[in-house]
Amino acid sequence: MRLNVTVNGRKLHADDVWEGESLLYVLRERLGLPGSKNACEQGECGSCTVYLDGVSVCACLVAAGQAEGREVRTVEGLADGEKLDEVQQAFVEAGAVQCGFCTPGLLVAAHDLIERTARPSDAEIREALAGNLCRCTGYEKIMDAVRLAASRKAEARAEVPR
Ligand code: FES
Ligand code: FES
Secondary structure, rough: OOEEEEEOEEEEOOOOOOOOHHHHHHHHHHHHOOOOOOOOOOOOOOOEEEEOOEEEEEHOOHHHHOOOEEEEEHOOOOEOEEOOOHHHHHHHHHHHOOOOOOOHHHHHHHHHHHHHOOOOOOOHHHHHOOOOOOOOOOHHHOOOOOOOOHHHHHHHHOOOOO
């Protein structure tokens, strides 16, 4: 089948897609977007987290056919050109960048949280990141980064005239 999907604002298509292959495979292997990582392929680790029509999902659990005609935003679509998103900037500043497997999913999950929740509590941050696994960290710097990004985002929102 031909899959038509909008990714990071660009209308793209991929040919010869098997409906049962995953959206993650399509993104990485057919559309040249390797930011979303393939660490477990079982919905367990969160390294493949993307937005699908604005809702964060594990791309490894979405069949390609389910993405037909829909909008996907990947970790590559968080930055505005060279300008990092607040979450990305905060991860850099807080020293929260872990390896290339877990970090992309953590960024998308954290981005999703602070879009939905202006000033998340620590419990809300932990819950939002509970599906993003890294065995190499105590998550403290990641918590710092999310707090920093959330407070900056809340301040930026407060400055926007109503
Ligand atoms: S690769 Fe999708 S959740 Fe692990
Ligand atoms: S899985 Fe990425 S640093 Fe632990």
